[in-house]
Amino acid sequence: MSSVDSKKVLIALDYDDQGKALAFVKQLSPSTCRLKVGKEMFTLFGPDFVKQLVDLGFDVFLDLKFHDIPNTVAKAVTAAAKLGVWMVNVHASGGVAMMEKAKAALTPFGDKAPLLIAVTVLTSMDEIQLKQLGIDKSPQEQVLYLAKLAQQAGLDGVVCSAQEAQLLKSQLGSEFTLVTPGIRPAGSDAGDQKRIMTPERAVASGSDYLVIGRPITQAADPVAVLTEINESLGD
Ligand SMILES: O=C(O)c1cc(=O)[nH]c(=O)n1[C@@H]1O[C@H](COP(=O)(O)O)[C@@H](O)[C@H]1O
Numbered sequence: 001m002s003s004v005d006s007k008k009v010l011i012a013l014d015y016d017d018q019g020k021a022l023a024f025v026k027q028l029s030p031s032t033c034r035l036k037v038g039k040e041m042f043t044l045f046g047p048d049f050v051k052q053l054v055d056l057g058f059d060v061f062l063d064l065k066f067h068d069i070p071n072t073v074a075k076a077v078t079a080a081a082k083l084g085v086w087m088v089n090v091h092a093s094g095g096v097a098m099m100e101k102a103k104a105a106l107t108p109f110g111d112k113a114p115l116l117i118a119v120t121v122l123t124s125m126d127e128i129q130l131k132q133l134g135i136d137k138s139p140q141e142q143v144l145y146l147a148k149l150a151q152q153a154g155l156d157g158v159v160c161s162a163q164e165a166q167l168l169k170s171q172l173g174s175e176f177t178l179v180t181p182g183i184r185p186a187g188s189d190a191g192d193q194k195r196i197m198t199p200e201r202a203v204a205s206g207s208d209y210l211v212i213g214r215p216i217t218q219a220a221d222p223v224a225v226l227t228e229i230n231e232s233l234g235d
Contacts, residue, residue, distance in 0.1 A: 005222045007225060008203060008233055010061050010179070012213030018045045025053065032230060034059040034086065052084050052210075054172050059086035061211075065119050067091035070101035071197045077102045077116065081109045087179075089159060090110035091148035092118035104225035110158035115157065115177065117137055123182030126194045140164050140194060143169060152178055159211075160193035161201035169206035185229065188215040199229050 011033050012111060015021035021041065026135045028035075037050050042064060053060050062085040066073045075092055081087040090102055106113040120143040123128065127138055135142055143164040148171075150158050157177025160168060165178050180202050184191040190196050193216060197211055212229070219225040 006034065007034055008208070008210050009033045009061070009199075009216075009229055010036045010209050010211045011216055011226070012038060012063075012181070012211055013080070013212050014040050014217065016040060016044060018049060021049075021053070024217065024222060025039075025058070027054065027227070028058075030059065033226060034061060034209075036063050036213075038131060039065075043227040047083055050085065054084045061085065061089075062114075063089055063211075064089055065089055067094045068098070069129065070098040074101040074105035078105045081106055081112070081114055084112075085114045086195055087115040087117060089117050089119055092120050092150045092158065092199040096149050096153045099155055099172040101152045117138050117157045117159055117177060117179055118146065118153075118155050119159045120146040120150075120164075121160070123180075123195050123203040124192050129194075140167060144168065147172060147176075157208070157224050161208075162197035162205050162207045163195045165202065165206035174206075177207060177208045179209045179211060180207040181213075183210045183212045183215070185215055185225070201234050203233055213222075 011019050013035055035053055050060055062080050066069045066076045066202060077088050105157055106116060121139050130142060143160045144167060147158045147168050151172055159179045162180040162181045165180060168178055183199055183202055184190055184196045186198050202210055216222045216225045
């Protein structure tokens with residue numbers, strides 16, 4: 001579905017200053033990227049900030065990674081849908097009942113419902129960190145396991161690293177949307193990300209959407225970096 005989408009870049013707006021974030025956003029066009037609002041900006045600036053971005057015409061991915069009892073998560077995704085966001089996420093490890101209830105809560109929104117996706121294994125985690133949690137699987141095995149649960153629950157896709165994209169597309173089909181953070185253009189700093197890939201390789205591996213934060217937002221010329229990435233993807 002989304003493999004034909006030419007707006008593959010989702011910019012992670014992880015700013016602690018709303019003015020700086022909006023000054024950056026005003027240099028962008030909704031035709032060249034989508035925007036992601038995560039825990040930092042939502043906690044600092046709340047739903048009004050999200051609404052401003054929606055009103056500017058951007059598709060917004062509200063990345064709050066809900067993980068709670070089914071009733072609470074269903075109410076949280078309903079609140080997200082009311083904000084008019086394009087995509088919202090939950091943690092797959094919240095379980096099938098939680099994911100099913102969240103999906104069902106979006107039914108009344110019809111074709112205005114946001115895409116609902118599940119986080120599998122965070123891209124900042126590797127096999128050693130999984131072991132610390134008592135999980136004796138490789139990241140790839142655990143991502144596939146959780147992605148199958150998300151698909152079973154009727155979700156639209158998952159957040160995973162691009163390193164798992166090829167496997168997931170082959171096992172779960174091309175319609176199941178893959179959103180991949182941990183994207184690092186050649187030569188940029190990995191930072192706290194462990195399972196990384198370049199934009200071009202990620203798309204070639206089957207990523208539908210690339211979440212990119214610091215390599216764009218911390219660049220001397222963020223718009224130039226976005227343009228360069230879009231051009232490298234043939235958009
Ligand atoms: O759900 C996410 O967006 C997410 C999941 C994940 O596994 N890893 C991950 O990095 N993210 C988010 O993606 C963004 C990555 O930002 P950068 O590392 O600066 O490119 C951050 O806002 C993270 O919160």
